[in-house]
Amino acid sequence: MLFDRQNKHLPSAAEALPGRPEPEFTVPSRHTVLGNPLEGPYPDGLEIADFGLGCFWGAERKFWQAPGVWTTLAGYQGGHTVNPAYEEVCSGLTGHTEAVRVVFDPAVTSYGALLKLFWESHNPTQGFRQGNDVGTQYRSAIYTHSPEQQAGAEASRDAFQPILDQARYGAITTEILPAADLPFYPAEAHHQQYLDKNPSGYCGIGGTGATLSEPSETNWGRSCPTGIASAPPEG
Template sequence: MNEEVVLDKAVATFGAGCFWCVEAVFQRLEGVIKVESGYMGGTTKNPTYKEVCTGTTGHVEVTRITYDPKKISYEELLEVFWKTHDPTTLNRQGNDIGTQYRSVVFYHDNTQKALAEKYKTELNAAGIFKAPIVTAIEPEKDFYVAEDYHQNYFNENGSQPYCQLVVRPKVEKFEKVFKDKLAKKKQ
């Protein structure tokens, strides 16, 4: 991921299960400047991971993606979002169960809202998934950055069992499907 200075930046925020998986996917996209894991959507101020895991805060594990819209569009980010998790399962992604793992697009403006709603409607109409999409589309709320040890998790802890069994296969599948959108590796 390139930490270059970009004058024209935009932000997208998605919840799609465990933020370690979502972060690992979006970090690999060309045009993505920064990905932060955090919490959004609940009522608890400054929540901790332990609190969010109880499912009582209303918060969702999310990734806030800062990107260069000249290199990657919001529509392209939505495509990756929809194709890298199961948007038909309510409050669940794989073995991660609870409201903190729900599928949600937190839009930052009316354009993002309209694009997310359009994409969701088109996917449902096309019957791409075997069940209706349950992904919520909600206005952004206060974003709380997750604890430091959650940031860049897969890149720094790739040998951990959860990363090997859950994150790595998702990243490998993503890299095959979206190989034309991957960031170029630094030499």
């Protein structure tokens, strides 16, 4: 990715690039690995989860490999610019982070299982960076689609922090916010399933080695059911 774009300031809405009414590119119709449509509407009964954990190339692969995931989509979320382009996001002038939309089957997996994968797959204590990737677009984030997701994400964060403390890591910097206020904009076609198309391509995703407990009815997993998500992605 672009190591020299070391932006460390989130722009306000007034400072952000204006964007455009319509995206300048089209998104492929189907996932190259899972074979399912990338964009909604999705089949009834499936649910949506949105995560930012550094460069979306490696992050997306983490999730498409997980059981119960129906499709994944790389994109931009958490900022102000409408229909941003990759170079704009990397400039730090849109406010977005690189995100992955995960559409999953709750009959096979759970939001709690995805949260566990999220926390263990990156270092959530680094602020505006992830490993060698530095900039606001690499910050850790969870964008939730229901009050239950919000509660589950916050509870899992609170459960993981003491584990990171014991491993001598710092405070978690992950932002946890409602997705309804932060539209998801799909990324350009060549970013979708990038590491399937380029198996030896760059992947900056790496965890801390700390392990979160399995979600269950007696701990943070209890707050993790989500609502149906059959509508198209926002934006």
